[in-house]
Amino acid sequence: MTMSHNAVRSIFSFFFFLGRKARKTKVFFLISGLPVLVALIIQINRLFAPGSGIDGPAIFSSVIMAFNLQFLILVLALFYGTSICSEELEGKTLTYLTTRPAAKSAIILGKYAAYAAFLILMVAAAVILSFLILNVERLLDLSAWLAMIKGLGVLALGLMCYMAFFTLVGTFLKKSILFGLFFSFGWENIVQYFPGSTQKFTIMHYLKSLLPAASTGSAGKLSFLTFKLEPSPAGTAVATLVILTAVFLGLACLVFSKKEYIFED
Amino acid sequence: MVISEQGYVHWQGTFVERRFPWWPITRLGIRLAFKRKFFKFVFSISLLPAVMFSTGVYISERLDDFQFMLKGPDRLLEVNPVFFKSYFTSEPLLFLMVMIMVLAGAGLICDDLKYNSLQLYFSRPLRKRDYVLGKMATVFFFLLILTLVPGLLFVLLKLIFAGSFKFLANYPWIPVSVIAFSLLVTLFFAFYTLLVSSLSKNRRYVSILLFLIYIFSNVFFGIFYSIFHNPYFCLLSIQCDIQQVGAAFFRQSPQYDVPWIYSFLVLAAICCLSAFVLKRKIRGVEVVK
Amino acid sequence: MTAVIQTKNLSKWYGNVLGLSDVSLEVEQGVTGLLGPNGAGKSTFLKLITGQIKPSIGHVAIQGQDVWNNYPLFGRIGFCPEQDAFYDEMTGWEFMTSLLSLYSFSRADVQSRAEKALDFVELDKDKDRLIRGYSRGMRQRLKLAQAVAHDPEIIILDEPLNGLDPLSKRKVIRLIKDYKEAGKTVIVSSHVLPEIEALTRTIILLHQGKILARGDIHYIRDLIDKHPHMISVKCSDPRRLASSLVGEPSVLNIQFGPGPDTVVFETQDRDKFFGLIPRLIVDHRIDVEEITSPDDNLQAVFDYLVGK
Numbered sequence: 001m002t003m004s005h006n007a008v009r010s011i012f013s014f015f016f017f018l019g020r021k022a023r024k025t026k027v028f029f030l031i032s033g034l035p036v037l038v039a040l041i042i043q044i045n046r047l048f049a050p051g052s053g054i055d056g057p058a059i060f061s062s063v064i065m066a067f068n069l070q071f072l073i074l075v076l077a078l079f080y081g082t083s084i085c086s087e088e089l090e091g092k093t094l095t096y097l098t099t100r101p102a103a104k105s106a107i108i109l110g111k112y113a114a115y116a117a118f119l120i121l122m123v124a125a126a127v128i129l130s131f132l133i134l135n136v137e138r139l140l141d142l143s144a145w146l147a148m149i150k151g152l153g154v155l156a157l158g159l160m161c162y163m164a165f166f167t168l169v170g171t172f173l174k175k176s177i178l179f180g181l182f183f184s185f186g187w188e189n190i191v192q193y194f195p196g197s198t199q200k201f202t203i204m205h206y207l208k209s210l211l212p213a214a215s216t217g218s219a220g221k222l223s224f225l226t227f228k229l230e231p232s233p234a235g236t237a238v239a240t241l242v243i244l245t246a247v248f249l250g251l252a253c254l255v256f257s258k259k260e261y262i263f264e265d
Numbered sequence: 266m267v268i269s270e271q272g273y274v275h276w277q278g279t280f281v282e283r284r285f286p287w288w289p290i291t292r293l294g295i296r297l298a299f300k301r302k303f304f305k306f307v308f309s310i311s312l313l314p315a316v317m318f319s320t321g322v323y324i325s326e327r328l329d330d331f332q333f334m335l336k337g338p339d340r341l342l343e344v345n346p347v348f349f350k351s352y353f354t355s356e357p358l359l360f361l362m363v364m365i366m367v368l369a370g371a372g373l374i375c376d377d378l379k380y381n382s383l384q385l386y387f388s389r390p391l392r393k394r395d396y397v398l399g400k401m402a403t404v405f406f407f408l409l410i411l412t413l414v415p416g417l418l419f420v421l422l423k424l425i426f427a428g429s430f431k432f433l434a435n436y437p438w439i440p441v442s443v444i445a446f447s448l449l450v451t452l453f454f455a456f457y458t459l460l461v462s463s464l465s466k467n468r469r470y471v472s473i474l475l476f477l478i479y480i481f482s483n484v485f486f487g488i489f490y491s492i493f494h495n496p497y498f499c500l501l502s503i504q505c506d507i508q509q510v511g512a513a514f515f516r517q518s519p520q521y522d523v524p525w526i527y528s529f530l531v532l533a534a535i536c537c538l539s540a541f542v543l544k545r546k547i548r549g550v551e552v553v554k
Numbered sequence: 555m556t557a558v559i560q561t562k563n564l565s566k567w568y569g570n571v572l573g574l575s576d577v578s579l580e581v582e583q584g585v586t587g588l589l590g591p592n593g594a595g596k597s598t599f600l601k602l603i604t605g606q607i608k609p610s611i612g613h614v615a616i617q618g619q620d621v622w623n624n625y626p627l628f629g630r631i632g633f634c635p636e637q638d639a640f641y642d643e644m645t646g647w648e649f650m651t652s653l654l655s656l657y658s659f660s661r662a663d664v665q666s667r668a669e670k671a672l673d674f675v676e677l678d679k680d681k682d683r684l685i686r687g688y689s690r691g692m693r694q695r696l697k698l699a700q701a702v703a704h705d706p707e708i709i710i711l712d713e714p715l716n717g718l719d720p721l722s723k724r725k726v727i728r729l730i731k732d733y734k735e736a737g738k739t740v741i742v743s744s745h746v747l748p749e750i751e752a753l754t755r756t757i758i759l760l761h762q763g764k765i766l767a768r769g770d771i772h773y774i775r776d777l778i779d780k781h782p783h784m785i786s787v788k789c790s791d792p793r794r795l796a797s798s799l800v801g802e803p804s805v806l807n808i809q810f811g812p813g814p815d816t817v818v819f820e821t822q823d824r825d826k827f828f829g830l831i832p833r834l835i836v837d838h839r840i841d842v843e844e845i846t847s848p849d850d851n852l853q854a855v856f857d858y859l860v861g862k
Contacts, residue, residue: 007656014652021643024470031477038488045493054492063488071484079473086469092639096700099604100656101629175303177472178368185480257623260607262568263637 007102011110012117019080019118028079032072032126035064039133056134057144064130065151068123069207073159074184076123080115081166082176084108085256092263105253108167112249116163120156127152151211158207161241164248165203171255199230203244206237280390290386290399295406298369307368308407311361315415318352322419326426344423346436346515352419353412353446354511359504362454363479365407370458371472373400374546379466383547393547397459404455412451416443439515446514450507453532457503460539463546479503496521499528506531557582558708558739559603563612566598573598575763576612581741585734587750588743590760596743597636599760600712603741604633616708629657632706634697636713636743640685646672646696647681650703657704671703674729676722690717698726708739715749727752782806783824784848787831790841792817798834802827815843 019025039060046054085108088094097107131148138144162184169183170176188204199205209231232240298304325344352358377383386396420440423432433439461475486502489495499505499521506528512518513525557580566573574595588596601607603614605621605628614621621627641649650668659667672678675695680688688696694717701709711730715723730753733740744750750757751771759766789795796808796817804827807820821827824847835842 006658010655013655017648017652018641018644023643024465024467027474031481034481034485038485041489042492059492063492067484067488071481075473075477079470082469087467090467090469091641092635092637093641095606095633095635095637095639096653097656098606099628099631099633100653101625101627101658102656103625104623175301177469178303178307181364181367181476262607 004103004106007100007106008110008113011097011102011107012114015111015114016117019115024079025118025122028076029122032076032122033129035067035072036126036129036133038067039064039130043133043136056136057138060131060134061147061151064127064134065155065211068127068155069158069211070189070204073123073155074162074188076119077159077162078166078177078180078184080119081112081163082170082180084111084115084167084252085170085261086176089261089263094261094263104257108171108253108256109249112163112167112252116160119159119163123155123159124152127155154207154210157210157238157241157245158203161203161207161245161248164245164252168248168252168255171252172259196230200232203241206232206240209237210234280392286391287395287399287402290391290396291402291406294369294373294400294403297372298403298407301368304365304368307361307364311358311365311411312415314352314355314358314361315411315418318348318415318419319422321348322422323426325423344419344432346439346442346517349416349419349439349443350511350515350517353416353443353450353515354508356504358411359507362408362411362450363476365411366404366454366458367472367475369407370404371462371475372468373403374459374462374543375464375466375468375471378463378546379468393544396547397543400459401452401455404458405451408451408454409447413444413447416447419443442514442516446511449510449514449532453507453536456536456539460535460542463543496523497527499523500531503532503535559614559616559741560618561603561612561614564599564602564609564614565611566595566602566607567610572763574602577765578612579758579765579768581739583737583739584756585730585740585742585754587754587757588741588760589745589747589750589757590743590766591745593762594745594760595763596745596760597712598763600633600710600741600743604631604710629704630707632701632704632709634701634709634711634714636716638690638693638697638717640693640696642686643684645682645684646677646688646692649685649696650681650700653700654703659704667703667705671699674702674725675699676725691719691722694718695722702729706738709733709741711740711742713744714742715744715746723749782820782822783827784818784820785824785827786816786818786844786846786848787842788813788816788844789835790815790843791838794838795834795840798838799830802830818848 039056042054042056042059046056088097098104102110127148131144132139135141135144135148166176166180169179173179188202191202192199192204192208212231231237322344377386383396387393417440420432420443424430458475461478462471464474465471483502483504486498486505489498489501499509500523505521509519509521509523509525509528510532512520513529519525519528559581560579562578564577565575577595577599588599590596598607602609603616603621605624608622616627616631619627644652647668650672651664654664654667655661657664669678672681675698677692677695677699680692685693685696694714698711698714701711709730714726718726727749730740730742734754742750742753755771756769757771758768787795792810792815796810796819799805799819800808804823805819805821809818809820810816811818819827831845834840
């Protein structure tokens with residue numbers, strides 16, 4: 001057990017460090033900063049057009065958080081989750097990890113933890129900055145901070161759950177990105193419109209149950225963000241997400257340990 | 266004794282003018298795309314809108330038999346410029362075109378960068394423009410099958426099922442619009458795909474970016490439009506720009522009160538950016554003059 | 555001597571393609587050369603014994619333990635893979651220290667081992683450069699460094715001398731011989747015959763996924779008695795030497811050249827031939843500059859065995 005903990009910790013450090021340095025991380029950091037840009041534009045507009053009726057805090061909770069919840073964490077989790085296995089195969093660097101005294105499950109868990117950690121940091125930085133910009137008049141309002149922290153928690157949980165799912169997908173599918181795109185922007189977006197229990201077959205349902213404010217929006221062009229939510233209780237939602245994360249990760253470790261991976265020449 | 270460099274060197278011979286020097290590159294790109302199992306499936310799915318609209322053409326001439334369909338929106342049932350505009354600017358079609366590019370186009374340049382194949386290309390009698398044309402032609406092949414071919418097929422089917430040239434007499438410019446818009450949207454997507462493909466050696470990363478830029482441009486338009494209610498934000502969205510230009514090409518009023526030429530300029534700017542980046546990226550290989 | 559690596563009926567298919575077929579062998583302490591042309595199954599064999607892939611049939615054990623998914627075993631194994639693949643965005647130093655940290659070494663130990671390994675492969679001056687900027691030879695040396703940095707008992711090297719300059723090759727060959735003297739077990743694969751010859755006399759020949767031959771190079775050579783041996787003599791009077799041997803029944807063929815002072819004899823009985831030469835040289839007062847056996851090397855062995 002001690003050896004496994006050490007291995008997970010070592011692999012975590014290895015990939016946390018490597019992930020931070022990677023060029024693609026910088027690109028995704030900029031992408032995750034787009035809501036900050038949106039927030040800045042909105043605030044600048046409010047400065048120059050004070051009677052515009054734009055409510056910064058409302059935009060933060062219904063637009064920025066909705067964007068993060070329904071798009072950003074999906075894309076980040078898809079890319080990094082599938083990368084856990086796929087990038088080692090494509091780069092043919094898997095050998096360096098599997099010829100060390102580290103369990104294969106430790107490789108998956110360590111890498112998952114590393115990527116989840118800096119993705120959460122990335123998203124958190126963007127969310128906090130957007131919050132500060134859009135809630136500049138309410139910075140002393142504790143309830144606003146609590147709502148933001150709650151939102152961050154939900155985003156982090158969502159990121160971890162989606163990443164665990166895509167990690168599993170990446171361990172057994174070659175075309176994991178394509179499957180992931182269809183899942184994220186097909187299944188997750190379509191099935192949530194289904195009434196009754198069907199929507200419970202999406203991860204997004206449980207996330208939106210925890211953040212209903214981020215699930216509604218005005219009509220018109222934001223209609224893609226509205227849907228017929230029949231929320232689950234918060235406790236159930238959190239428990240389901242945690243269990244799903246654990247199950248996906250467990251399965252990913254199992255598949256990765258049992259499967260042999262042959263590099264394409 | 267002169268020691269010669271044994272590595273790849275740029276082709277020093279004369280270029281013999283051949284017809285279609287870019288064709289081998291195109292042929293390879295098409296063949297590689299069809300080798301992917303998932304691509305065939307997605308490509309078949311992407312033909313569904315064309316099949317649906319073709320059925321619409323048939324039904325439009327048999328309206329009496331399909332009375333029950335008149336209850337709903339009738340845009341599918343009357344073959345007019347609106348019909349063509351609906352097909353060419355439909356969100357599902359544009360989305361599927363992006364998916365086809367993710368599958369068939371993501372690796373066009375990024376795989377060559379990853380495996381240093383540019384040296385192999387340019388040590389043969391091949392110019393840079395032939396290389397780029399060959400890659401673009403791969404994209405053209407797939408996207409014209411989804412745009413130009415169905416468009417002209419709709420016209421042909423209409424004429425056949427109507428049994429007269431009345432349609433062409435009423436709208437003689439439609440075939441020209443079909444050809445022009447098909448070429449325009451295909452050219453844009455070709456530039457867009459090659460631009461993103463040249464940005465990285467990692468195909469998965471390119472696939473995500475191709476999809477992400479398209480989707481996010483739409484999302485951010487939605488966000489800004491809902492907040493500021495300013496139609497000019499539609500210029501942020503690639504999808505809206507294509508739809509604005511499409512409306513103009515089929516002589517319909519665009520969805521947003523923005524001159525269509527602005528959308529055209531946005532698309533053109535992306536194409537110019539792509540040309541600039543491609544020139545730099547392909548020039549980056551040491552043996553290339 | 556106890557076998558370090560044992561395989562029994564080891565076979566591997568990649569779909570319909572046979573990678574390895576029914577390989578049963580034992581590898582003992584010391585240096586063993588794995589020789590074969592491209593596609594012979596060398597890399598497949600090495601991947602099987604390092605647990606990278608699973609056998610289709612049979613099994614492989616290292617020090618009596620099954621290899622597949624037995625990660626504690628890898629504390630004692632060092633593997634230098636054939637493929638040229640790295641985490642390009644790391645520096646050489648980061649790469650070495652990151653991989654060494656996966657063992658139970660202290661931080662100080664990790665750093666000293668990394669320094670020692672990089673120093674040995676002469677990458678100490680370039681350790682802070684990104685691997686992306688390394689030349690082919692530097693990357694090969696780095697691969698070797700990561701295989702030996704943790705001082706393993708068993709070292710498996712897949713084409714380790716690829717891309718190295720002659721000085722580096724000599725250094726690596728010296729290292730491998732040092733490992734042998736230290737009682738370690740080394741398996742080296744190559745398709746470059748002089749390299750294997752310089753490293754070891756114990757070889758395993760692989761061809762089309764099967765073991766073609768194994769043992770001492772000279773023992774293998776003796777297996778093919780019926781094939782004549784070529785002996786080249788460079789001397790002051792090759793024609794007189796040739797005329798004195800032309801009547802000898804065991805001499806099958808005599809050829810002059812290359813060069814005016816060389817004669818090549820083809821004989822079925824090398825030992826008898828070498829018994830005759832000294833007497834003839836003395837009797838005819840011939841100055842001999844050199845006697846060599848051009849086919850007493852791996853290329854000749856391999857060619858004979860595969861019937862080329």
